[in-house]
Amino acid sequence: MAGNCKILEGDCLKLLRKEITEQIDLTFFAPPDVREKEQWVFDDGRREYSYWDWLKEILSRIYRTTNDGGAVYFMHSEKNTEDVLRILRESEWTLQNLIIWKNRVSAVPSKLHYGRHYQLLAFVTKGKRPRIFNRLRVDLPPSPEHKHSRTNGVYLTDVWDDIREVASEYSLSGEHLKGSKGNLIRRTQVPVALLLRIILASSVPGDTVFDPFAGTGTTLVVAGQTYRNCIGIEIDPEYVRVIKNRLKYQRPVDNVTQYYSYYRYTQNLSSIWPVEKRSIPAQKPFI
Numbered sequence: 001m002a003g004n005c006k007i008l009e010g011d012c013l014k015l016l017r018k019e020i021t022e023q024i025d026l027t028f029f030a031p032p033d034v035r036e037k038e039q040w041v042f043d044d045g046r047r048e049y050s051y052w053d054w055l056k057e058i059l060s061r062i063y064r065t066t067n068d069g070g071a072v073y074f075m076h077s078e079k080n081t082e083d084v085l086r087i088l089r090e091s092e093w094t095l096q097n098l099i100i101w102k103n104r105v106s107a108v109p110s111k112l113h114y115g116r117h118y119q120l121l122a123f124v125t126k127g128k129r130p131r132i133f134n135r136l137r138v139d140l141p142p143s144p145e146h147k148h149s150r151t152n153g154v155y156l157t158d159v160w161d162d163i164r165e166v167a168s169e170y171s172l173s174g175e176h177l178k179g180s181k182g183n184l185i186r187r188t189q190v191p192v193a194l195l196l197r198i199i200l201a202s203s204v205p206g207d208t209v210f211d212p213f214a215g216t217g218t219t220l221v222v223a224g225q226t227y228r229n230c231i232g233i234e235i236d237p238e239y240v241r242v243i244k245n246r247l248k249y250q251r252p253v254d255n256v257t258q259y260y261s262y263y264r265y266t267q268n269l270s271s272i273w274p275v276e277k278r279s280i281p282a283q284k285p286f287i
C-alpha cells in the first residue's frame, strides 16, 4: 500500500488559508523564479504583495500548519540567498543547513563573476530540533586519492554532487516530461533522486509531505512510493493534468527502488523506506 497523495488546483496561499487542515511534517518549497513574473501568479483579493513578501506569507502559513520539528527545504539560486534567509528567519524557521546541490553540466562565467554551478537548499525546521533527521549513508565511490575502497558507504553531507539535474541544454536524463512536440514541458523539473533524498532524511512512513508549487509533481510521485502522504498545490491546470497522469501511469524512470542499493548502508533503512525485497533491482551505481 502506498501513501495517500492529493493534488489541489489553485493558488497555494488561498488554499493554505482555507483548505489545508492536515498537519504537515515536511515541505519541499521551489517557487517560480523572481524573474519569471508570468509564473508567480497569486490570487489574493486582500492585498498586493511584492515577490518576497508573498513567499514570506506562504512560509508563515506553512509554519502554522507544520508539526513541531517539521522541516522545509527551500530550493533557490545562490544569488537570492540573502532574501531567502531573511524571509525564513522572519517567518520563524530555524536554519539547519545550507545544502549545495552541485550541477553536473558546466557553467559559463559572466564578465563579472564565476559561472554559477549549484543550487542551494535551505534546510530549516520549526524549532531548534528536527522532529526527524535520518542520517543517510550512501555508497559513494571513493575519490582517486583514497587508498582503500569503502565497505559500508559514507555519511551524506551538505554537498550533494551525486544527483544529476533532469534537463539542461546539454544533458537530458530520461526523466524529463515531454510535451506533444517532444519539447521539455518544464525546465525546472526536479529529479526523483533529489526528492527521494529529502523525504528519506526528513520524514518517516505515514508522515505528510507538502509541495505548494507542485509543477510536474515529483514530490507527489516520490512521497507516494515511500509510504508518505502528500498534498501538492499547482495553479496551472495543464500541470495538474500532467501530475495526475504521472501518478496514474508510473514510468520506470520514476520508480524509486532503482536507488535502494545506493542507500543500503543506512541504519534502519527498511523502517525509513519499506520496500519489498523482491522489487529491489540489482545494484546500480547512482552517479
Ligand SMILES: C[S@@+](CC[C@H](N)C(=O)[O-])C[C@H]1O[C@@H](n2cnc3c(N)ncnc32)[C@H](O)[C@@H]1O
Residues within 6 Å of the ligand: 010, 011, 012, 013, 030, 031, 032, 033, 039, 040, 041, 042, 043, 186, 188, 189, 190, 191, 212, 213, 214, 215, 216, 217, 218, 233, 234, 235, 236, 239
Ligand atoms: C519552479 S516551478 C516548480 C517545479 C517543480 N518543483 C517541478 O519539479 O516541476 C513553480 C510552479 O509553481 C506554480 N505556481 C505559480 N504560482 C503559484 C501559486 N500561486 N500557487 C500554486 N502554484 C503556483 C507554477 O505554475 C509552476 O508550476
